[in-house]
Amino acid sequence: MPQPTRPGPALWRRPWVVPLGFVAVAFLVFSLPPYLGLDPVQSRVPPPPGNGWYYPVLVAHVGFASIAMLCCVLQVWPWFRQRYPAAHRHIGRCYVLAGVLPAGLSGLAIAVVSPFGPVAAVSNVLLAVLWLTCTGNGFRAARARRYREHRRWMIRSFALTMSIITNRIWGVVWGIALAPQLATTFGGNEVLFGYTVAGLTTWTGWVLPLLLAEWWLEREQRGRPVRPERPVEVGSRTGNAG
Template sequence: MAYARGRRWPFFLITLAIAFVAFELPPYFTGDPSQSRIQPAPQLAAYYPVLVVHVFLGCAALLAGCLQVWPALRARYPHVHRIAGRVYVGLVIPAGLMALYLATNTPYGPVARASSTLLATLWMGTTVAGLLAARRKDFAGHRRWMIRSFVLACSIATNRVWVVVLVIVLPHSYPANSVVELSAVASLSSWLGWTLPLLVTQWRLDRDHVRRPKVA
């Protein structure tokens, strides 16, 4: 039973990723900034085009990352794993650079700006560290770095979950749809969306690292 569940979870993850991408992308096909799920910075003409390309690259990286963390695919078809890995890295770097531009020009205030800047930097940094570890044949280190990278890639989805939660909670403290509420939601969700998953992931990686010699 546990083995069957272990084989099913990649399909569950991929299904969720596809559902999220199907929900996230349609407004950006219109080319209309008013349809954007993220408020564009009106004073910057380049902001919206960069945002659109970043969203498409980020969603593609999310799907490629799902293939990377699929154990059966990695074991049976290592060449597919390597190709998907190169595609993932090739998507993360430009998407991360664009995220830095968007972060430094975000209209949601300095708290969200700090979070988004740090997130983009860590996303690219963990990805490059995973690539370098693979080239050194340090596959255990490669696995750990790429897991961190993929968790950060998933923050685009977990951020949306926190937005819904905070929109429900915060109107009890702030006027609904006010500038204060929107800023608070953006600031809190931008931090919670990636810090909590990354902390939990690091705890699991550390726990597995300690247990593995005992099992051996």
């Protein structure tokens, strides 16, 4: 006889869900307006000279990454995931196909010609590759019904999706920390100063969240008894596919 799907933890047992959603929405409200008018002058990222394609691809990246971020908040909510498995599956596909995939590819393109220096460019290229890889591995694992593996890959994907928020925080931190050294260490060279801040910001922005996610996964794994994954019950077969 099919077993009913066990309801997920109540909202009050996951107090981080509401703050996470609030932070994501607040970030998008602050970040999106300069790109809604499709005016390159309003862009927060200066287009590199001689790359007329840069701004349209940047706008596409911002739009698709916003979709990924909003989908991601719902996907990591245990109650929603277990209470509405079909919605979780459809939103997961949207996260992958209408969010991470186009955002990662467009991010890879603009990273190659980053106006923030070679260190930031290498960081952003690696970020885009890892984002696409983690998400793709998670999507394939879900389609193969390897849900524990799917969950681990998607937690990594979540960390990389949300790293844009920590990126902005680290940008302020590094800018304030290094500003007193502009006239000394950097010899008054504002371009070098900007490249240094951008390089440190991009690397710490995504590496630290990914390391934190990996630590959390390993900590969780050590506390869980090793056992093979059981076949999905009929009552929950419509579950995690995204």
